[in-house]
Amino acid sequence: MSERKLRLLVAKPGLDGHDRGAKIVARAFRDAGFEVIYTGLRQTPEQIVTTALQEDVDAVSLSILSGAHNTLFPKVIDLLKEKGAAEVPVFGGGIIPEDDIPGLKAAGAKEIFTPGTSTEDIITWVRANIKPLA
Amino acid sequence: MSLAERILAGDVRAAARLMRFIDDGLDCATPELKALYPHTGKAFILGITGPPGAGKSTLTDKIIAAYRQRGKRVAVVAIDPTSPFSGGAILGDRIRMNRHATDEGVFIRSLGTRGHLGGLSRSTVDVVNVFDAMGWDLVIVETVGVGQDEVEIVRNAHTSLVVMVPGLGDDIQAIKAGILEIGDVFVVNKADRPDADRAVRDLATMIEMNHPDEGEWWPSVMRTVAQKGEGIEELVEKIEEHRRFLAESGQLKHFEENKSALRFEELLRDQLFRQVRKRISDSGNLARTIEAIARREQDPYSAVEEIVALHFQK
Numbered sequence: 001m002s003e004r005k006l007r008l009l010v011a012k013p014g015l016d017g018h019d020r021g022a023k024i025v026a027r028a029f030r031d032a033g034f035e036v037i038y039t040g041l042r043q044t045p046e047q048i049v050t051t052a053l054q055e056d057v058d059a060v061s062l063s064i065l066s067g068a069h070n071t072l073f074p075k076v077i078d079l080l081k082e083k084g085a086a087e088v089p090v091f092g093g094g095i096i097p098e099d100d101i102p103g104l105k106a107a108g109a110k111e112i113f114t115p116g117t118s119t120e121d122i123i124t125w126v127r128a129n130i131k132p133l134a
Numbered sequence: 135m136s137l138a139e140r141i142l143a144g145d146v147r148a149a150a151r152l153m154r155f156i157d158d159g160l161d162c163a164t165p166e167l168k169a170l171y172p173h174t175g176k177a178f179i180l181g182i183t184g185p186p187g188a189g190k191s192t193l194t195d196k197i198i199a200a201y202r203q204r205g206k207r208v209a210v211v212a213i214d215p216t217s218p219f220s221g222g223a224i225l226g227d228r229i230r231m232n233r234h235a236t237d238e239g240v241f242i243r244s245l246g247t248r249g250h251l252g253g254l255s256r257s258t259v260d261v262v263n264v265f266d267a268m269g270w271d272l273v274i275v276e277t278v279g280v281g282q283d284e285v286e287i288v289r290n291a292h293t294s295l296v297v298m299v300p301g302l303g304d305d306i307q308a309i310k311a312g313i314l315e316i317g318d319v320f321v322v323n324k325a326d327r328p329d330a331d332r333a334v335r336d337l338a339t340m341i342e343m344n345h346p347d348e349g350e351w352w353p354s355v356m357r358t359v360a361q362k363g364e365g366i367e368e369l370v371e372k373i374e375e376h377r378r379f380l381a382e383s384g385q386l387k388h389f390e391e392n393k394s395a396l397r398f399e400e401l402l403r404d405q406l407f408r409q410v411r412k413r414i415s416d417s418g419n420l421a422r423t424i425e426a427i428a429r430r431e432q433d434p435y436s437a438v439e440e441i442v443a444l445h446f447q448k
Contacts, residue, residue: 003248004158005221030222035246040229047235051228054241056150085147132158134151 004132006034009057011048012041013072014064021094022063028119034126045075052080052088059110059130062092069096069104077108089130093117138169141268146241149264153243156264157257167260173267175390177209178377180272181291183253183316186279188297189323191230192360194276198234200370201272207239209270211261213254215278216246223247227276241270252286253277259290259397288316289396292389293376295369297321300333314340317353318376321369325357351379410445 010026012019019041029036037055039048052060060080064072069092077090093113096104101112110129113122140148155163180197182190191212198208212227225244234240245255254277265273277287288294296317320341322333337355346352354372358365380386414420423441426432 005246005248007154026224030217030224031220033221035216035222036224037228037244038224038226039232039235040226043232044236047232050235051232051242053147054150054243056147056154083147132154134154 006059006126006130006132007037007055007057008034008126008130009037009039009048009052009055009060010063011039011043011051011060011076012063013043013045013048013076014066014068015042016063016065018065019063021065025061025063025093025119025122028123029126032123032126045072045079048076049079049083049085053083053085056133057088058133059089059091059126062090062094064092064094064096067095069094070100073104073109074107087133091125093122136166136169138166138267141166141170141264142173144268149241149268150243152264153257153261156260157245157248157255159256163260167263170263170267173269174263175266177262177266177270177273178293179262179266179291180274180373181277181287181294182274182297183277183280183287183294184297184321185299185302188279188299189360190276190279190297191227193295193297193321193323193358193366194227194274195231195234196358196360196363196366197274197370197373198231198240200366202234202237202239204370206271207269208234208241208272208274209265209268210240210242210274210276211258211265212242212244212276213258213278214244214246216248218249221248241265247278253280254286254290262290285316289393292380292386293318293373295319295321295373297323298333298337299324300327300329302333315344318351319369319372320353320355321358322355323358323360325365326359326362330357349383351376351383351385410441413445414441 008029010022012022026036026038037051037057039051048060060076062073062076073092080086080088089110091109091111096112096114104112111125137148137152141152152163152166182194184190194210198210201208210231214223214225214227216223223246225246227244228242231242243261245257245261247255250256258275262273262275275287275291294316298320300322320337322330334355334357341353356365356369356372358369380389423437427434427437
């Protein structure tokens with residue numbers, strides 16, 4: 001009765017006012033057969049990383065609308081490293097200018113999705129790139 | 135170091151990983167569980183159940199805070215439904231508890247039901263055992279939002295809270311079987327609503343109709359407004375009262391025996407079934423038998439008797 005199922009964290013760091021996008025993505029992940037842990041709005045990077053470790057997720061996805069992505073992505077990635085969990089991939093999306101994407105990837109983000117991306121595209125990427133960690 | 139050794143040393147990541155193996159049903163979890171079992175039996179296990187929307191997660195959040203104030207380390211197993219269509223799940227109970235996320239004295243783990251009925255997931259008992267062995271003082275198990283028949287929690291928790299809200303139904307609901315019979319403590323949450331008095335009265339009437347025997351626990355009906363933190367101290371005091379009662383009345387021993395019997399039988403059933411099924415399936419007998427039953431050449435009752443006789447009798 002063994003059954004490997006992807007577990008993904010959908011998290012909203014920072015001070016965004018709404019989480020429609022994150023909820024749509026969470027729902028799409030569920031419909032793709034993934035287990036999604038959803039944290040709700042206004043989480044600190046510390047909360048997100050602790051949650052990721054306690055829940056043993058295969059990846060952390062961040063949704064950021066506030067413009068603070070250049071701070072929040074590296075913060076979450078560094079904290080994971082600090083906790084000895086550098087192997088947990090971080091990806092995400094939100095209102096992120098194209099120009100910022102190379103910097104975020106250099107900081108360790110695996111992929112960044114911008115507005116207009118279809119949920120199918122995100123799921124296809126997840127299936128290809130995220131595997132159960134152990 | 136094995137996962138079990140790391141867990142006994144308090145390693146959160148090792149515990150989280152083993153819970154994953156348990157949930158995914160991997161065989162590699164079994165030796166770890168064997169190593170952990172002798173260290174279990176110390177944690178107090180509190181079940182929280184009730185219909186969807188009753189406020190179980192918010193109440194859990196407040197109970198965590200109350201026990202943290204008492205200096206207890208609190209683990210939570212929060213169960214949400216798995217979609218029967220996609221097999222996926224959104225596990226969102228944490229949303230209401232995440233203020234505890236950075237408190238090292240709190241460990242929250244979300245589980246999907248993954249097709250298991252009864253209000254828990256198949257993995258719940260073992261995940262609780264991991265927390266127990268790891269030395270957590272209190273393990274709270276929050277079930278999926280249940281209806282009237284999901285009563286599995288009561289056999290696995292020392293104390294079961296049944297959370298209700300005012301206005302759920304007329305008093306006929308209170309004489310129905312199911313979760314209303316399993317509560318050690320009943321909670322009318324959102325008790326600032328106008329029809330709260332009636333809900334409390336209906337529940338109290340139902341408990342009276344059950345009239346517990348002399349020396350048995352008499353369930354109470356507590357009022358809370360979890361969102362505002364009202365009634366939480368009284369509730370925790372009542373939970374503690376039930377815990378003392380279990381110890382002093384000797385029912386704790388009874389509970390442990392029942393729970394052990396249940397777990398043993400469950401595992402026995404699983405293993406026997408898996409082994410026999412594998413054998414008849416490998417030999418091609420399974421397909422042949424099913425075909426014969428479908429064509430009415432054999433009845434399913436005799437088919438099973440034959441297989442059992444073949445594998446287990448001398």
